[in-house]
Amino acid sequence: MDFDLTERQTYWRDRVRDFIETHVRPRNPDYYAQQSEGDRWKVLPVIEEEKKRAKAAGIWNLFMPPGSGRPHVDDSFEFEGPGLTNLEYALCAEEMGRVGWASEVFNCSAPDTGNMEVFHRYGTREQKEQWLRPLMNGEIRSAFLMTEPAVASSDATNIETRIERDGDHYVLNGRKWWSSGAGDPRCKVAIVMGKSDFEAQRHAQQSMILMPLDAPGVTILRHLNVFGYDDAPHGHMEIELKDVRVPVENMLLGEGRGFEIAQGRLGPGRIHHCMRTIGVAEEALEKMCKRLLSRVAFGKAIAEHSVWEQRVAEARIDIELNRLLCLKAADMMDKAGNKAAQGEIAMIKVSAPRMALRIIDDAIQAFGGAGVSDDPGLAKMYAGIRTLRLADGPDEVHNRAIARLEFGKYGGREAIAAAKATAAR
Known part of the structure; x- marks a missing residue:
């Protein structure tokens, strides 16, 4: 296995990372100020301004690979993105996860990403003209x-x-x-x-x-x-x-093709969610470490208390494990297709949100009373990630799929039927 990033993977990841650190993160105060003013259900100028900047820079619609259409639809290249693979996009999605509104800046936020892929894979030319084009242009949602x-x-x-x-x-x-x-x-x-x-x-x-x-x-x-x-x-x-x-x-x-479309839509979407989740976990760990290093309790920095050394170490281990599993799933999707990667997709969909929730919870604890306020943003992080244990299928559904794949290695249905027959005698 080669764990080194390719030149192309590094290029796109770094472009997204640099844009976020240069243009998106510095405007967090603008985002929250505009969000708190007037009507809640409105278009925020800061997002539209940064969308124009990202689009002009060509960091736009990164999730849409070329050639993803099916033979029965018009697969026109005018509806293509820059052609990132699942693996390449996964690295970018992690960076987007570190700032909550960053995905929309690149026209890469849910549910538009999944919906645009549906239009692209399954839509007619007329449906693409009416809905996909303005979605890809960032004009509608x-x-x-x-x-x-x-x-x-x-x-x-x-x-x-x-x-x-x-x-x-x-x-x-x-x-x-x-x-x-x-x-x-x-x-x-x-x-x-x-x-x-x-x-x-x-x-x-x-x-x-x-x-x-x-x-x-x-x-x-x-x-x-x-x-x-x-x-x-x-x-x-x-x-x-x-x-x-x-x-x-x-x-x-x-008619009757809904499940077929759903399976084509949800596989990539789950990977996107999981990589953004890893970005959220990285952000929470950074906040936690800076807090622990800056506060003193009982005569020494909180970071020097052994319980926090254990929590920080476990956080770093968990992030690395989940990142590798997510990248493996994305790589399998690219090389063998979504169906071949269904076990890995299910595993990371269960594991990543649970991992991030543990780290966010520890970060909240590190901040003390401030942690449950809106100031460090950890409470909102927790709310968002906790939702992911339900979105795109709850943990129990994915665990069921994982278990069935595992049982299948050892006879699966035949073994269960034989056990039932034995018990009935």
Whole structure:
């Protein structure tokens, strides 16, 4: 194995890192000042200003690889990004994770990244022109509507939103929540997952369809706070769909193809989340170390107390372990495809948020009373990362997948069936 970064990997990582340290981090005070003024659900000038700078510098749409379209769609090069691999982008995503709003500056923030990949892989030329082009230009934003309050959405086959054909339209009825990004006034389109055929085979009932946010019958019922944070202007909304009519040409790929699209969307997205999470953990560790070195308790620097030496050492070990696993998963996706890397993707999706939460929690402890305030930003870090243990599939779902892959090495279903038969005698 060669653990040295290539020239191209270093080039893109360093460009992102330098831009963040030169232009994004120094404007943190501007970001929080603008966020605290007036209406919560608004466009922040600081983000738009830095987006223009990043776009002019060519650090833009980094997650979109060339040639990612499927044979059945028009894979026009005018809808391509700079062509970073999953591994190359992972290194950049870690840097973006160190400042909460950095991803949006490079037009690389969720859920737009996953949605743009869906448009690119599965969209028609018309769908790309209407929605992908303005998304790639950073002119609009988007949402992804899958989770529902009335069912256990960790099993997506439970989804009850109806997508019913009526002449030249589909009619949507249902209720979604945790619709991230729908609070942004720039959010113009949502990808909605629902059932178009309740009688089909279990994984062929679902479809994905494009829905304008301003369509009649779309009602934002409320925004949902995460540990008291509203995440404005992005937001996480509960949305009612009541007799919402969208043209038949808004269907993605075809009826019954929803799970196929979901699997193509979620694999890369999970890696993006995990690498940003490692960046968050690095940021928390840096804050913790600086705090421990600057404060004195019981006659010596807090850093000299052995309990903190143990915590800092464990934090560094955990970060390095998780980074290597995440990079391995990204490399496998590039070389063998998402399916071959499904075990590694599941493992890092479980491990990275848990690791980061432990480090953030220790950092909060190091700051004492200040740690639970908004001043060092650790409380908001914790809220965001804790959510990731639920987003894109809860830990339990990924652990189930990991265990099944492991059992499969030793006979899997056959062994279980034999054990049940023996017990029944």
